[in-house]
Amino acid sequence: MAKSKTCQVLVVGGGPGGYPAAIRAGQLGLDTIIVDKHGLGGTCLNRGCIPSKAFIHAASKFEEMRHTAEKADMGISLASAPELDMSGLVAWKDSIVGKLTKGVGQLLKAAKVEHVDGWATFKNAKTCVVHTDEGEIEITAENVILATGSKETELPFMPFGGPVIGSTEALDLSELPEKLVVIGGGYIGLELGIAFRKLGSEVTVVEALDRILPLYDKELVRPVQTWLKKNKVTLNLGCKAKGMREENGKAVLEFEDGDAKTHEVEADRILVAVGRKPVTQGWGLEAMGLDMDGAFIKVDDQCATGMRGVYAIGDLVGEPLLAHKATAQGEAVAEIIAGERRRFDPYGIAAVCFTEPEVCGVGLSPDEAKAKGIATKIGKFPLAASGRALSMEGGMDGGFVRITAREDDHVILGIHAVGKHVSELSGEFALAIEMGARLEDIAGTIHVHPTLTECFAEAALAALGHPIHISA
Amino acid sequence: MSQYKYKLPDVGEGVVEAEIVEWHIKEGDTVTEDQHILDVMTDKATVEIPCAVNGKVKKIVGEPGEVIPVGTEILIIDVEGEIPDDVEDQAEPEAKDAEVDTPDATEKKDSAKSEAPEPKSEPKSEPAPKPAAAPSTPALRADGEKPLASPAVRKRALEADIDLAAIPGTGPAGRVTHEDLDDFIAAGGRLASKAGGSAGASKAPRTGTEEIKVIGLRRKIAENTAKSKRTIPHITYVDEIDLTALEDLRAHLNASKRDDQTKLTIMPFLVQALVKALPEFPQANAHFDTDNSVLTQYDAVHCGIAAATPNGLMVPVIKHAETLDIWDTAAEVKRLGNAAKSGKASKDELSGSTITITSLGALGGIVTTPVINLPETAIIGVNKMQTLPRYDEAGRLVPRKIMNLSSSFDHRIVDGYEAAQLVQKMKALLENPATLFMG
Secondary structure (H helix, E strand, O other): OOEEEEEEEEEEOOOOOHHHHHHHHHHOOOOEEEEEOOOOOHHHHHOOHHHHHHHHHHHHHHHHHHHHHHOOEOOEOOOOOOOOOHHHHHHHHHHHHHHHHHHHHHHHHHOOEEEEEEEEEEEEOOEEEEEEOOEEEEEEEEEEEEOOOEEEOOEOOEOOEOOEEOHHHHOOOOOOOOEEEEEOOOHHHHHHHHHHHHHOOEEEEEEOOOOOOOOOOHHHHHHHHHHHHHOOOEEEEOOEEEEEEEEOOEEEEEEEOOOOOEEEEEEOEEEEOOOEEEOOOOOOHHHOOOOEEOOEEOOOOOOEOOOOOEEEOHHHHOOOOOHHHHHHHHHHHHHHHOOOOOOOOOOOOOEEEOOOOEEEEEEOOHHHHHHOOOOEEEEEEEHHHOHHHHHOOOOOOOOEEEEEEEOOOOEEEEEEEEEOOHHHHHHHHHHHHHOOOEHHHHHOOOOOOOOOOHHHHHHHHHHHOOOOOOOO | OEEEEEEOOOOOOOOOEEEEEEEOOOOOOEEOOOOEEEEEEOOOOEEEEEOOOOEEEEEEOOOOOOEEEOOOEEEEEEEOOOOOHHHHHHEEEOOOOOOOOOOOHHHOOOOOOOOOOOOOOOOOOOOOOEEOOOOOOOOOOOOOOOOOOOHHHHHHHHHOOOOHHHOOOOOHHHOOOHHHHHHHHHOOOOOOOOOOOOOOOOOOOOOOOOOOOOOHHHHHHHHHHHHHHHHOOEEEEEEEEEOHHHHHHHHHHHHHOOOOOOOOOOHHHHHHHHHHHHHHOHHHOEEEEOOOOEEEEOOOOOEEEOEEEOOEEEOOEEOOHHHOOHHHHHHHHHHHHHHHHOOOOOOHHHOOOOEEEEEOHHHOOOOOOOOOOOOEOEEEEEEEEEEEEEEOOOOOEEEEEEEEEEEEEEOOOOOHHHHHHHHHHHHHHHHOHHHHHOO
């Protein structure tokens, strides 16, 4: 006979959607259980955002040292080239992941949330059986928050295994692949592809569309393209992977270009980064009777599913598949269950690409605004004119900050940036959108010198026609 | 560069003063000829004052609520170059100040579309005033656009069950601020909480007050009704009218009317009953000039019809009702009612009545004590028509369509006996509707 438990709130999935939902529910005094099998923190902490950023940082550091060893710079020289020990890199990355996931456990505990380590399978919308190392536990909840997240999409003709890897495995390699082929020119493929290039791999990208980073406009992507070209990353755009065979211990990827001509490229590893899909199988979703919206679970603006008391958040409910969106939804749902009036209605969700250089943005691009028939004022400020950018070896990569505002009332519609370190500007960008800022609000806020944030204010001034540090 | 001194133009025959209701410009604004710059209130109507020249506003004289005589200087406008001939009489060349700020083209407000009713070619005089539309409110965001508000304001609004899109924002670019939300709630804007809402919701005491300056039309109404009640000894006489026959006739006429004829209400019958009755009671179709102790009795019947409008009570006037047949009367009643409600009634259409009919019939009520519309001597009040039991000649109870008329008269001029006779005359006409149409 299985043990049984009841609770007011059951959270399934301990990722960046689930654990904040559980913490907030606990803070609000709700009797809360969180079930998670693959380690608290979910994809974000264990296999996604955090480890990839650690990996990218290490790769950048390695590359800088390699450059310095080749040629002294800033009066700094290195006697010999740096050496890379992949297992050391992975161990350092794992230590960060370990610190953070342990932290999540402590935070849950402090919020009086019970963590059940196991795999939940629902019998009906409010009851699940959790398979733990100590046996089965049946949990019946008044409210359920589904936060099972997403996983990497495989190519049906090239499943993961052998030389074919996904992003998770790419972060855990014990040896640096000499030749890496990346299928997918989106942000995951490029972030990792660029990092491997910095570590010394020969990198080839195969992308079905005729451009990389399709979520961003061409102007924003251009500095990334320039870096890829300069660093000899081969881009095969408009090309479709067709299959893979192994030859002399090496993998050979076949792909077809736009003219249906077949090409081959040799690889030690093939990284498939063609997207992510919601995890909707293997945990009894079919027993819950929920409405679907394509591959995703259908929810309203309170993240409520068709079933009373059952909520779904994060990657399970649709684009954008971003950790911070999941977190915001998780907090909102906990408060809704506690009886507060909340709604998930952001005016914008910022997104960041940790490519080289970084790209970030929120809201409408000039083209998108135009497509909506809105007359705009655009302001652009190059990082090359920022003292702070130059002092951090930035500014020479073609980076800039760009503001798109309504022409009539100057309300800001979108803010985008590309360049070294610009990811840290994204918070202010999001704030400006949420507060309904106008160009004058940004221009009228004194931005600290010397920081990159000055570029934001200058872009606003540029849109108003009178920037200080570039000629209007 | 010259200076143009703009004086309050003559806004209507016999009007010697007007009250400033709202300025649509401020000092420093660029103005264009015919631009709607000011609303003033005369005895009857709100009038839009257009600008006479192109230029830049240098000085504005007069605050909303101030009553100013016609001809008072209200505006000084810097005009570039010569002042057009037709307005020259108000202009004085400016001696000094050669290098003055030129009007900033980018600041130019959308100039009001030229709708002045009078053709430009008319000699001299300011552009004609025109009745004002309802005062504009702060702009709301366009349909489909999210209201501009910070997350904290949005959260408060959601908690209070308020749709932010319904609140005009006073912040930059129409942003809804915390204060806007406070004001909206204080004004009772909170939506009724949904059924089955939170159980703890209790009734909050109403503690707010709001001070509203009584200006414009409201002040006119206040002054006129107070003066009427203060100076006129009202005598109010009520009798019931049996409209059963008239209602049959009305139903028949409406069923058989031509498409171009206006559907008949009871009002045109009342007007025509007055037209028929008044020649015998000229003292009830008259103006009493108390200052000179003169009573002017009119042959014509200019019948005022009191109308509730979004801005308050207005009385459009059917001129020479004695020249109209029942259909024309109906059309005129309808046209004037719409004009008054939409604020489009002209000054002329809102003045000159010799007697007034007021109807609250649609709202029910059995008796009213109408207040006479100065300087008239009588007002006819219409109450709700109801089907009520009455005895017929054989002593049987029968359903009859009964409506009360509550009419007030100036007892200084109209004796109670005469008042009753007038009402009885109308009663006879309305109860025997064929007599309305006989010579």
